[in-house]
Amino acid sequence: MASIIKTAFQDVLLIARQITGVQYVAIFNNQVREEQDGKTFDFPKPAILIEIENPNQGLQTLGQDNVTVSEITWRISIVHEQLDAADGTLDQNLDVFDYRDLVKVAMTGIRPKNCSHWMYVEESQDYAHNNIYVYSIGFKCSFVDTKGSPLDPDSNTYITFEPPIALDLGVWITVPIPPRTRIAYGWKVCPIYVLLVDIVDPLDTQVLANGDTIPKQYVVNDDGTITIPYLASYPNIVVLVPFMIWNQTFDTITIDYTNGKITNTNGGFIVGNEIEFNASLPLYTPS
Numbered sequence: 001m002a003s004i005i006k007t008a009f010q011d012v013l014l015i016a017r018q019i020t021g022v023q024y025v026a027i028f029n030n031q032v033r034e035e036q037d038g039k040t041f042d043f044p045k046p047a048i049l050i051e052i053e054n055p056n057q058g059l060q061t062l063g064q065d066n067v068t069v070s071e072i073t074w075r076i077s078i079v080h081e082q083l084d085a086a087d088g089t090l091d092q093n094l095d096v097f098d099y100r101d102l103v104k105v106a107m108t109g110i111r112p113k114n115c116s117h118w119m120y121v122e123e124s125q126d127y128a129h130n131n132i133y134v135y136s137i138g139f140k141c142s143f144v145d146t147k148g149s150p151l152d153p154d155s156n157t158y159i160t161f162e163p164p165i166a167l168d169l170g171v172w173i174t175v176p177i178p179p180r181t182r183i184a185y186g187w188k189v190c191p192i193y194v195l196l197v198d199i200v201d202p203l204d205t206q207v208l209a210n211g212d213t214i215p216k217q218y219v220v221n222d223d224g225t226i227t228i229p230y231l232a233s234y235p236n237i238v239v240l241v242p243f244m245i246w247n248q249t250f251d252t253i254t255i256d257y258t259n260g261k262i263t264n265t266n267g268g269f270i271v272g273n274e275i276e277f278n279a280s281l282p283l284y285t286p287s
Contacts, residue, residue, distance in 0.1 A: 004114045004147065009050070011112035012074065016048045019106050021099065023047065032079055032134055045132075046099055047079040055143060066149035067285065069142050069185050074118065076103055078135040096135050103137055116142040116186045116283065144185045144285045184234065184282030194228065194275040196220050210281045221261075224268020231260035234282050244276040245269075 009027065016025045023044035028051035034040040055070040080096040104120060111117050118139040126134045190209035193216060200217045207213050214230045221227060231237055237257065242249045245264075252265040262269075269275075 004145070007113040008115055008143075009112075012050055012107075012110070015106060015110055016050065016076070016103075019048070019099075019102050021046055021102070025050070027051065028075070028077060032132060036132070043079075045079055045081040046096075048103065049077040049079060051075045051077075053138075067183060068145045070145065071140060072143045073121070074107075074139045074141070076107060076137045076139070078103060078137070080133045080135065081131055082133060096133050100135055100137065107137075107139055111141075114144045114146070114285070117188075142185055144183075146285065182282075183285040184236075185285055186283040187236075187280050188283055189240065189278050190281045191276060191278055192228075194218055194226070194273075194277075196226065196269055196271050196273045196275070198271055208281060210283050212281070220269050220271055220273075224270075225261050225263045226269050228260045228262065231255065231262075231279070232257055233260075236280075236282070238280040240278040240280065242277075245273055 013025055013027075016022065024047035026043075026047070026049055028049040031040060031043060031047075031049060035042060051074070053073040053075055055072040078096060078099045080099060082095060100123070107118055108120050109117050118141050120137070121140045122138040124136045188210050192208065192214075193206055195204075195217050197217045197219065200215065200219060202215065204216045205213050206216045212230070214228075218226050218228060231239065235257075239253075239255050239262075243253050243264075254263045254265060255261070256263075
């Protein structure tokens, strides 16, 4: 059985263990209080403890039964021990802020399993501590829960019939299986590069920042326009202008999103044009 929450935690724990100077990483289980009460071992420090706060209400995604998206907060607690250096700095722990910076750099923008990219949202200092200081940093993300849905390989709720199906009457029927629809749970501004050529090399492709792979080379239409079918693949894709053509900026661009056709009103495109532009592209639920 594949647990997406477990896998997400494993991703986060792995990243946290790579932070310089951190000696202990674990899921939060009130370790600081338990250690102070003598109920658990004296764990190494600096330490990082990780937890998920209660998610907001899950909302079903459009076009897919029982796939829900909720907003969750990951709480990263830095546990730091600073003994009295006898230099007048007792109860003034400034070293913990070095670890705060390391955690923020390491965790901002990561994307664990079935999560959107982490976004830093808050942090809090420890105003009632002894030599053990706890500094908390919060990151928000969207969590796509496919458990119990048709996308869940462990679900026994949905039965798929592979053709053909034999009936007792000796008649064979074919049950068409609809294609799996990708689900967009977020958006990302992604650069797209286009090279206009006479003959397209289908092996010359580019991997977009949202993970999709599309051609890099295109031909010019007879009317001086170009057609990029990918721009018509999802109804809410938006191309951001200006375009960069031959290292010059052109903002007189019109786009027909029903077929992905782009028109340059400065006279059209020609073979040899190298074009760069940004587009707001969907991030899809992992299948």
